Amino acid sequence: MRRVTRDAMLRGVAGAALAMAAVVTAGCATVVEESQPVAVPRGELGQTTNPDLQKPEKDIDALTVVRDFVHASAAPLSNNGAARLYLTEGADKNWHPDNIMNIIDDQFNTVYAPETQTDPNQVEVVIHGQTVGTLNSDSAFIASKGSYNQSVTVQKQPDGQWRIVNPPPKMVLAYSDFTMNYVRVPVYFFAADSNTVVPDLRYVAGVPQSGLADRVVRLLLDGPSDQLRGAVRNALPEGANADGPVTATGDGALVVPLTGVSGQPPDIKRLIAAQIVLSLQTVTPNRLRLLSDGSPLVDGQSEWLPSDLPSYTGMASPSADQPGLMVVNDRIRSLGDGEPIAGPAGQGVYHVKSAAQSLDGRQLAIVEQDGNRERLRIGAFGRDALTVETSTDPLAGSTMTRPTWRPTASTDSTGEVWTVVGGVNVVRVLRTSDLGWVPQAVNAGDVVANGSITVLRLSRDGARVAMVVNGQLMVASVVRSQDAVQLRGSRILPVGSDAQAVDVDWLSQDSLVVATQSSSQPVVKVPVDGLRVDPFNSSNLTPRVSSITAAPGRPIVVADSGGLWTASDLGEVWRPQAHTFPGADPFYPG
Template structure:
């Protein structure tokens, strides 16, 4: 509702400006705020007319290509419409993205009028760009009838075009630019990137378009999962370039906020803009510096918001081998019962801060969860089952200094979070995962993002991402999205490479290790050299090499194209590596 109100207010402002001044300073693109060049505007080059004498099939194909250029209210695409449609067509803010190869064929049912044709546009969806400018993965085939009429000059033109624009994936990547806009985790302890797509041209308008997205709030996927200090803010004037080169962001509605909240807003704005400009950011609130005494900011001026969500370099990671927990650094058993084989450890997880350890042990034919301080006796909880997935930790909350919540999946169906009680014991609470079960009946792996706002899961062999939405007394997994569904059908394990990308292993010999952004738009395949499929475990973390396990031992690689090299302390057969988290 707030997004709709802001959009209506912006429209009313534009109408008032036109009535009062009659000038043409309103941004040309509805989703953009144009940055002034500081001089006379350069006239737009004339748009070339479509090639003459295209048949109806060619007109539809060219219309699809032109639709990828949204500037000037899709003027290029409008040239392929008949005159009435040119003035009445109102394209949706979102669009459908299909594979590069698509077909245009004449429909078997054609009008009797020889000056009318129906062309079928056939393709395979890659996904949709929603009204919130976030990409939504979707794989299915579609067929759309397109009606055309021969004009008095003999040219075929589209009549009554659909408002849902369809473009190809290559055209999408050429014309739209991916930007992370930042919000905070619910405890405001770490920043969360929300991947969105903005029109690339004109480049001078990129900062303004990013600010528009930021002020509109989180994407539908993350709505309810993140905190937005900018929730009451709006833009006072257009984002602009100052004469000294700084990008000026004039906010309003935030002057009464605390200085602490204003500094969070600074972080949101500056980090969201860093992918589209290297200029200084001049942040104003009602014409004055947003933070008193400090007008301009760069990303290097900000404190780190990743301390709680990224493992320290002092924590090298661990591995399970022979029923005991060992260090990835030197292969030595860790101190305490978990390293001495007092427990028959099947899998384990270390908290992000390194202070806590959770292990799944096998005892009397069942699996049990134990949790406690790293290096000490681990208390056995009441949680048990025939199958327990590798645990995953929520990052430490502000002020507590230690992790107090971990998750696992019981018997492939029940997602459970285990909480530290006031008495120091651990209690289980079922997480609402009804939406995930709609994807498939078996959940074999779950990894919380290290900022705690998303979870990556393996559901019946599919790679799935969900948002984690918390209320005062419950937690729900919402908006499941299957990533690269047609190419990844036999995923076996997953981990977070960083806050907005995943690495996964599959049962496929052609795609044993892949990297996928959290929105699933693309897939990058790791080098195949030296690996012996099938792989059975993977771990990753920011600024750490990816580690995978096959039947020969552990292998590491830092980049997608890098040849896998043996880990210095590799152990064969049953080894399971894991970084904190």
């Protein structure tokens, strides 16, 4: 079908969005991921009129009317004015689409309904496609797969033009149109028990560009997405609001006028400033003038840039002096020099099946083969590791997943160790007052309903968990209430066509790298919301890839049938790791 109509219709909106993306890229070197779509509460879309909306071509057939309507739905200006031009006058007045958008694959069809068409002036047209996901009312994308089928009625008008009588109750957008008109923005909140920031990926309409910063601030004021609610905290108190829109001043600053925060203590006000500055760094390079009831939010500092902030991710990244480790033939060796580490774990005293190093490098958690079952040991790096024992025996089982450390809330804390026993029992192991370790169950019923868990990796900020469940990549948020912990909001993310996941690790706080069984795409990168799948170069790898590890600022390390390989970028050819061993299982701290 034709693309001329779609291109003319979206050119102005898309051009503005792409220009904005270029400004974003140039203005913020700290953005890890490429710029992607974004959405704002639907009530704020379409508040600016656009006199240049491209009218439908004359005398197009009913199938093309529906197809062009789908393409036009991606342009949010003028209350989705471009899409409304394809509706009858009555339908235009009565169309109040739901706050959820359906995103479908670009290769969709419009076909006449199979029923016999009896009225020559009215036809039923069905939109057939594959669902990519939905954009929820909280402006967060949720990946999903399945068939999309939506029937609409199209009538011939007195002027001979076909127009839609009953548009879909939920807007439907083609994937490329969505990514062309919406911009991904990480909106920042804090980990539940620390001042580590956690990015919450949201999607905001790219135009009008002048209101982009205001839309992001309002998302921040509304709080975290449904996916992260309960897993993160917002320094902005309940009742905080914007005392007007974010506006530009003559000297090039953006004014963010807040109200309802003046009573907060100075340390909380600084956290509020950090949330705003970090959330806006991807949409503007301008200085930010943060106000509370007309006065500077933080005494002594009226304007802010990202460089004015201390690091809020230091506790979520391995220190530079930790090169990473690997398990080789039941022993732990250094990725840095290939030598066995000091102590029994490196000298063959334990039959190490898998292991994890704490983020500060001071602790080791080891899964040890003990006859026909596996058991957990935890101890200081280079020292003896204690066996975790319990009379109630929640650790009973023949298998345990590679351990993973929950980040510490302070430099004095030792954190928690998580593992999955027997594929179904998610267990966290806590330090006791007598320096022992005690296991507690994690409520993971929604996850195990999908099958056996073979891999579980906590994010290094502690807010999320990534898993391989019955060959599927899944993510969930970690929600704590008093002494109970629950995996909530579990979602399946795509890893490629018909591919099964083998292993996963956190490349950054909002992106994953996945080893798959695919011979053509053995390693892929997936954002935490699953909007897209980007394959790494497969050169030099010999499928299948058995394990993978990653960390911010570190090269990715994978193990295939020949040994270890490293790469840092999607198009980079994999290079042999300097100290490689067949059968090695690499891991960075975390």
